Structures are given as structure tokens and as C-alpha cells.
Amino acid sequence: MSGNAEPPVTEAWRLLMGLVLDQRMRWSEVAAELGISQAGLRALLAIDPENPRPQRELAKALDCDPSYVTGMVDELERAGFALRRTEPADRRLKTIALTDAGVDALRAAGDGLFSAPSQFARLPPGDQRELARILRSAVTGTPMDSPIPPAVRPRRRKGSAPPTEKPG
Numbered sequence: 001m002s003g004n005a006e007p008p009v010t011e012a013w014r015l016l017m018g019l020v021l022d023q024r025m026r027w028s029e030v031a032a033e034l035g036i037s038q039a040g041l042r043a044l045l046a047i048d049p050e051n052p053r054p055q056r057e058l059a060k061a062l063d064c065d066p067s068y069v070t071g072m073v074d075e076l077e078r079a080g081f082a083l084r085r086t087e088p089a090d091r092r093l094k095t096i097a098l099t100d101a102g103v104d105a106l107r108a109a110g111d112g113l114f115s116a117p118s119q120f121a122r123l124p125p126g127d128q129r130e131l132a133r134i135l136r137s138a139v140t141g142t143p144m145d146s147p148i149p150p151a152v153r154p155r156r157r158k159g160s161a162p163p164t165e166k167p168g
Contacts, residue, residue: 023117030112034105036079043072044081044098044106045113052085052097081105 006014031041046061047053053061059069073096076082081102087093098106120128
């Protein structure tokens with residue numbers, strides 16, 4: 001390597017992080033559109049509409065103190081996005097579920113936060129597919145189109161799931 005040139009992987013990471021950091025204002029914009037705080041948005045995104053879970057599990061998933069999650073869930077309840085349910089088997093256990101409005105808010109949050117930034121959207125379709133393939137390969141450790149049989153591909157870390165690809 002000559003001069004001050006950075007390795008390609010360092011350049012790629014720096015560029016990707018710059019792009020992600022440029023998008024950070026989306027969080028406050030989406031939260032404001034939904035009428036909740038960024039903490040409330042974070043909690044909303046952590047609630048699976050198909051699988052309500054106890055508030056303490058939500059705290060663990062968010063990696064924060066359960067008392068902080070109480071405030072986040074209070075906010076979601078005030079907005080009409082979530083409700084606490086008492087579990088019949090253990091009335092001390094409160095499960096957090098999304099309301100229909102919460103499911104709609106979750107969808108709107110996903111649309112606002114996860115839509116492609118203009119820097120990606122203006123790439124030609126072939127470059128978009130290649131970028132997705134490269135990032136998928138980086139996340140999974142093996143290209144999806146790899147001839148390596150699945151049985152010998154590197155294992156993902158416990159608890160990680162493979163990325164899903166949307167047709168397009």
C-alpha cells in the first residue's frame with residue numbers, strides 16, 4: 001500500500017457509516033410524525049405485533065432498565081399504539097401488545113426509517129442489486145449465490161437470523 005491511501009475495506013466502512021449517520025435525523029422526523037419520542041419509537045420497533053412479550057423481555061431486548069421501558073410503554077399507551085395485558089397464568093406478568101393503530105404506526109415507522117436513502121435510490125438498478133448482494137455477503141459471511149454447500153458455510157452467531165430478501 002502506498003502513500004496515505006486507506007485499505008478498500010476501511011474506505012467502504014467509512015463511506016457506509018457516513019451515509020448511515022447522514023440518515024440519523026430520520027429517527028426524530030419519524031418519531032415526530034407519529035407523535036412520540038425517539039425512545040417511544042425505539043420501543044415501538046422492538047414490539048413484534050405477532051408475538052407480544054413481557055415488559056421485562058422488552059427491556060432486555062432494548063438493553064435498558066425495566067423502569068425506563070415502563071415510561072416508553074406508558075408513552076405508547078398514551079398514543080394508542082400499545083397496551084399492557086395481564087397474563088392469565090401469572091397475573092403479575094404484563095405482556096406488551098400493539099393495537100391496530102400501533103401496527104399501522106409500526107408500518108409507517110418502517111416505511112420512514114428503512115426506505116432507501118436518495119444516495120442508494122439514484123443508483124442504476126444493476127448497481128442496487130450488486131450493492132445488496134455485497135452487503136448481504138458481508139452480513140452472512142458467504143455470498144447468497146455461493147457454490148459452497150450450506151452445510152459447510154460459516155455459522156452465524158447464535159441468535160442472528162439471515163437477512164430476508166424482498167423480490168424486486
